[in-house]
Amino acid sequence: MNVTFSAEDLEFRDEVRKYFETEFPQDILDKRNRGIPLPREDVVRWHKNIYEKGWAAANWPTEYGGTGWTPVQKYIFADEQARANAPVFLTFGVGMVGPVIYTYGSEEQKRRFLPDILEFNTWWCQGYSESGAGSDLASLKTRADLNGDHYVINGSKTWNTLGQYADWIFCLVRTNTDVARRQEGISFVLIDMKQPGVTIKPIVLLDGEHEVNEIFFDNVKIPVDNLVGEEGKGWTYGKVLLQHERTAAAHVARSKYNLRRLRTLAGESIDGGARLADDKIFMRKVAAAEIELKALEYTELRTLASISSGKAPGPESSILKIAGTDLIQRIDSLYLEASGYYALPYVRDQYVPDFPAADYVGEGTETTSALSYFNNRKHTIFAGSNEIQKNIIAKHVLGL
């Protein structure tokens, strides 16, 4: 038993660190550090920059353009990415639809879609949830009716993330209502957003941001070639996808960065005022969060190590989403607490690029801490609420 990284791993770490310090667009890191959200063109630009480096798809097999990294290298990359405060990958293309296409799609679909996903020429979004199908996803009602060489899509999807920027959407739709189990009549289809019958309606979240949408399909025609895999197997494909994504849900690197920065902020005195670092009650909470983070990190490393040695992830991997998202929220609440009064100004203009947040109400961090706290309530709700995750563990791990 040991936790040392090999010499090759350390060399890799240095290479990744150097990339973020020199080759990655530094103006984008600067915006991140000032709490300014990135417009669409920035998101595309940095994804393409990583693509040029050859690092766009850590989770893909090399034959489709993946990096071929070991689990430990993936861990190191994520750690360095967070250390640089670089943005995280938009997961819908490379993380989600890509693996479904290369695993279950036709050769034609692979040729047609994978290169543009990798290169970020296509912005993908996801259509799973519906207003009547949240945690109970299998009750979804959006229909795809076969009509000769095409399907006709009718229905609506909700909680669609950043679809206002997207070119394509992958959806779970009902192709058959006459089935024994509801899960069996569901198919996985790809839909071009830029066509008649697709309308998009913004949903503004509690932080005031337009991050998600409701999407309506009104007699939208898609060729049968846009069905991935077999009709009626969409549920299985969607589930396999979620299992592959377990370790990503732990967000260890991001929480590590945020807790480290919190320690630094707590150690500073503003205009001779008292330091938070001298507040025993606050610092106990910080220390407790750090312990929880370390436990999470090692649970993730245990998972990575068992994947590395060719085994399936152990049952401990199932707790990563729950523990990881709880921790994100705990850290957010610590930032909120640390910001005091300056958590409260709601400065819409700070989201305009180059808005001088620091000149107006203090450090960028303070003015976004409440908004971040509000926004990140979503983490314990999406991707299978934490209560659903506990149901899954109860059934599949504990056998209850």
Added chain:
Amino acid sequence: MDFELNEIQAMLADSIEKFVVNDYDFETRQKYASSEPGYSKDVWQTFAELGWTAVPFSEDDGGFDGGPVEMMVVMERLGRGLVVEPYLANVVLAGGVLRRAASDAQKADWLQSMIAGELQTTVAFVERQARYEVNDVSTAATKDGDSWVLNGAKGYVLNGDTAQLMIIPARTSGDQSDRNGITLFGVTTDSEGVSVRGYETVDGLRAAEVSLRNVSISADNVIGEVGEGYAALEGAISDATLAVSAEAIGIMTVLTEKTIEYAKSRVQFGVPISSFQALQHRMVEMYTACEQSRSLMMWAAMTIADDNEESTRAVHSLKYQVGVAGTRVGEEAVQIHGGMGVTWDLDVAHYFKRLTAINVLFGNADWHLDQLSTESGS
């Protein structure tokens, strides 16, 4: 990076697991705990014959050359069996001090006898006023020719009613809480002026209050240098903190398994109570607490083995985690077992009591958290 046990560690784990399963069921444990001297001398002798008492010592000292990972392996499994034999007091605590600071002559005399199972030993690290501060030592030793004279009192001396040799930290200089000026003495309990009042503890073990009145100790019995005993004492306490944390994780795992098993078999309202979501989620939280604690234990054991700069932080983090998570798992196990959970006859209650005691040992959760909140963090 590797989280697997090596071949030797796996064999050690396997042999202790077999012992617990085959020779140490709950009734046997209760019988040993309620007999004199509070454990089985035969079992202790078996531990010595199997080499388990030699695990953390160097080959030069006649040991197995085991480190923190081996200690973790042993203690987690002793925890699963709720073993009452005085491994912690002898091997971890007294052994921990002796291997760090004892002279060759002292090792030949005391350490070898302890490893052979022939000498019962302990470290008296608690004083009433000190709570968890091991450096708070008011027991005093004054020089008298070639000897030292000890006066003072020690509390909660583990294995104190059986020990023939006690390692007594006493102040030879400085103020009551100074780290410098603490000297370690090997005191045989039949020495004039040593009085021992033994008692049972709530977790089925034995301890003692010890008073020292003008106890004359030869200078040959000073362990290490005069005034410089703190480092070895702290080292042994740190070993013991990892050890009881591993023991706690063994216990937590058993409690979670037993609770799941019980919930599946207990029928109320015509269904197994394991079908109730309110209970399912609580058992998932018990399971999560075990796995998160296990992750921290591995981190701690590996950083100590690496002599990594993070090792102090790791031990504090682990003990905090075990205190909080262990209490939660113990309380939940009792709750989900319902009325049975609060009976003396059910093993669950006794596992819970041991977890409660472990939370206190070597500093409770709050104390360890405080050590972390004041230092510089990650």
